[in-house]
Amino acid sequence: MLWREILDARFPDALGGLVAGSTARGEDTASSDVDLIVLLSGRPAPMRRTERVRGRLVEFFVHTEASFVEFVDRERQSRRSPLLHMCAHGLIVCDHDQRLARLQGLARDRWSAGPAPLSVGELDDRRYRLTALLADLDDLADEVDPIDRTALAAAVFTEVADLALVSRGRWSGAGRWLGRRLRDTDADLGRNLASGVRAAVLGDATMLVTCGRAELDRLGGPLDAGYERRA
Template identity: 45%
Template sequence: MGWRLKGYAKRRSGPPVSVREVSRAQFLAIRPLFDAEDNPWLVDMHEVGGEIRPRVEQVLGALDPEQDYYVTGYQLDWDKDPVQVARDLLDVRFPLATAAFLGGSVAAGTYTANSDLDMVVIVDDLAHAFRETLEHRGWPVELFCHTIESFQDFVVRDTKDRRPPLLHMCAEGFLMLDADGTGARMRAEARALLDAGPPLANVTELEDRRYGTTDLLEDLIGARDEDERLFVAARLLTCVGELALVVENRWLGHGKWLLRRLRDAKEDELVDSYRALVRGEGAERFIAVVEHVLASAGGRLEAGYRRAAPPR
């Protein structure tokens, strides 16, 4: 449900001369001031006594004395307004939530007919953290529900893995609900952690990534079957892309998010050379780019490399 404040001219009939959107918070703030039944209609405001009108104006802003005002309810166009769908889901499922974020393509304004609603919801008395896939008013939804403590635990784990989706959703998403300041604090902390970057890679991690990239590169160079070359190149793209980001101490991502991280890092040549391989233009350019990334990380790990297994 949404609300609008409509103003009608006092001295003539006809359609409203002014219309404003009224938020849920504004509606809830003025609703107790009126002696009306529990429905989305409020009494006309020209009948409101002088002691109430200033309180209404504190919430809704100045009202023109030459207009009679009504606050009217209306059904939102759920199919076209994903933010309102997300807000409605909060009202239905999590009325006691203290903070909620809407992330992904919807928050960025780039959503399509196939997009879903990615939501982080903070509830103080949640028995345990969970994720849930559901549908609400025709929209697919991915819920990530946490207490503050479980949220922080997941962030620590994801940060070590260099893939912190919760931080990105909170820092870059739309803050839909902030009941007590929790949401604002989470946003600020998430932004600071993202800006600080992931932990520096240690020697073992770099060696593992160099080893895996070297192995796949050799497979690609030696491939004679065109289909094998495509499969090896796809795997190699991910490995070398992650290696390039780790060398620059940047965040990682899966699937389309890896591509976006590479674009942020200006690694266009890696993507372009892979695209050329897929188009059948040969693997030489892609191989050269992989060699360059390996060199920036310390080079190939080939004959003579040895590492002892950790003690049991």
């Protein structure tokens, strides 16, 4: 197995290794990146390294058991954890003493449990932020600069999608993973947001504003005057 050969060559003392992403799902192509989680007993973990191996870009996520848990706990605060997702859904290629299997079991339990719910203060922050973005979008109704329209439309898409996910107890993501998670959770909203962004960039923000206001209404309505946040 290619990934076992790479693991043995780069980290001969590894306690275990796991391949993640499209490679683990059997959906990779010749141009796909390869994500490898490597479990060590100590140094040089924790570290992250990217190499080109046999024409493929390989990212090594190198951890001890303790550093893996520490990094995941840090990521979970943002309600998205790529490392947790990789471990939970990856394919173990070697595991000398079942440590990686136990770690994967922990990752699967944590992933299934979902992120921490939004606190009242966090929800107010999100409502306030989205309310302000939608107001800006209305203000730009006659804006001719495509850069401004595109930047604001992208910001609204991200804010609405992230809020829709975390308020439903679902993990969020970045880039294409934000879109994938939204599609899995509320495909109609995802399609409407995508259509709304395209229309807003061309000058019609109606659909995008409607999507944003619907999410706000679901979560208590817009929030501007009366908002207060103390340090």
